[in-house]
Amino acid sequence: MIDLIEVFDRAETGPLTSETDYYMKRYVPKLAEVIARYGIKWDKQTIVNTDDELTDNVFSAAVDLLAEAGAYCPETNRVMEFTRDEILTACAQAPTSATFGEGRERKAMRGRRPDTTDDRPWVHVGGGIYTTDEQVFVDTVEKMASFSIVDSVSVPSILHIRGKDARVRSPQEVLATIKTVRLAREGILRSGRVGLPIINGISAASQPASMFAATYPDFGLRPSDGFLIDFLSEMVVGYEALQKVAFYNTIGANIGSTSTPLFGGYAGGAEGVAVTATCYMIMGNLIMRGTYHYNAPLHSKLHLSSTKPLIWAIALSNAAVGRNMGYPMVNLPYLGGGSGTKQYHYEMACYMLAVVTSGGNVFSGHPAMAVQPDSLVPDDHRFHAEIGLAAARLTRAEAEPICQKLFPLFGDKLKEPDKGLTFQEVYDPRTKRIVNADYQRVMDEVREELAGMGLEVPVS
Amino acid sequence: MGDDGIFEELKQSVIDQDEEKVLATVDKALAAGVDARKVIDDGLLPGLDVIGEQFECEEIFLPELMQAALAFQSAMAVLEPKIRESGGEGPKKGRIVLGTVKGDLHSIGKNILRLLFETSGYEVWDLGIDVDLFKFIDKAKEVDADIIAMSALLTTTLIGQKDVIDALGEQGLRDKYRVMVGGGATTEEWAQKIGADGWAPSAYEAVTLAARLVGAQAGSAA
Structure with missing residues (x-):
């Protein structure tokens, strides 16, 4: 694989072009070209693709896209170009596992192939949801970390310093990031699993300086956690991202290459998202030097990832990389329904069935459209992790008919999703036990419904 | 071809996101004596309305929207000087x-x-x-x-x-x-x-x- 300094140099030596020209003369036409070249087409019905020829064509199209369009560096206004051989060599040498955590919590997340029914996927829970109160923050983290099936957590966001939200790039932001990490470690410590890794970005941190500060040993982030580095706009590799690559790579940390291809944006529709998402995983290894990928395609207007074409595209990108590269992947589900609602659980089950059977690891969902402060309810995430583990015992062909039964239960609600509950509305603040009977009833009913559809979800 | 025909042709060229066709049809309309403002109001903008609706309904996406916009902008570069020459103001809404x-x-x-x-x-x-x-x-x-x-x-x-x-x-x-x-x-x-x-x-x-x-x-x- 070409070395890292050479990768950085490509941002200074590639062809000079404006951002508009990059999109209109390179990325957009090349994407259309590779989609046509490989005959990639969504039939507007399938949720879980089972056609391996299509799957492999998506991977080939993604390789061609990177080789022919390159990536764009806005700071230098240059296209970072890579030859087909360089790309294929990087794919062949991509990591197939990433080791996280400390002590007895130290484990490996592995790249999975589609239709693997005899392994246990990595289980990640949580989300960067805003919390209003430090106690709620710590309680949320403690509760999530205490679930024995959980291998890693994403921690919520706490932005305020002395009652005021930290302004982006301010000194207060650095302090808010450090505070977030220290409180998260405290929550994990209270769960009795001190070595458990945190593998999300810290939402309070908008700039590399804040994340680097949180990596100071006294504050709590450590190389065995996961550090997200994202592509900003489609195919854009900014200097801030490359600064993080330089730092995290130098300290030997786990890098989670992160991408959010937008359905309806430059990537276009389902086919474009499938190819672009796959291309990001290839770039995540080659450019970001990731040890795993954080795949988060999103609908540009609805701001969620549970539409039918998106679930198809996300699952297909997992299968493409799972069959051809072996890079470990998690997928961040943005769901419409609010915490504790049936809609939220149905969306999660459909998404999980599609991506886990296609080669993804397990990652619980983030309420997106119905999100509100303190709406990370840990028992939702345990339930969703249980659904993911149950899905891992199925093949794509077995998952598809269940997804087809699930989608009508939430598809029409995505534009106006059901509002959900907050942490305080579900738990006793002292014992942290569920005291909302309706919350528990809804979860039990969905578990029964899933069993009726053919997905038995054992309680962990 | 009456005015309706040329307006329909202008509209369709925008819907097709075809910059060359848009410019050729604009030239044809001007050569036929159609007022530049009417070329915009009765030909190009109705085409853009359709493009906007198709974008909203997810029949087309950002790349197609950009192509249509670029075609429209190229046409405006031809039409705006004509409007100014005739003492009119640009058709901008705001x-x-x-x-x-x-x-x-x-x-x-x-x-x-x-x-x-x-x-x-x-x-x-x-x-x-x-x-x-x-x-x-x-x-x-x-x-x-x-x-x-x-x-x-x-x-x-x-x-x-x-x-x-x-x-x-x-x-x-x-x-x-x-x-x-x-x-x-x-x-x-x-x-x-x-x-x-x-x-x-x-x-x-x-x-x-x-x-x-x-x-x-x-x-x-x-």
């Missing part, structure tokens, strides 16, 4: 200063909005991403804007929208411009809290909002 607020590097939503504004007949100054509050204000003064439109994707950068509104107030300029906000992290409640004049949940709805705000601005100025 002037909008647009950008993503300071600290926020996200551009796609803002770019979509720019295209929809432009293809709906507004004159747009896109200040890009990570825009300093004084850039919004200075540009609005310079171009005598009707609207300042600000995008913010992140919770941490929302405050940038409030900063601009507060600064407009401190400079005694708040009533001079209508301010609209949007972006992934925004809500209607947020817009009300910071004293914005309007909020839209999507780029398409932002265009409707802009029309309402420009109408209100004209009404209050009358």
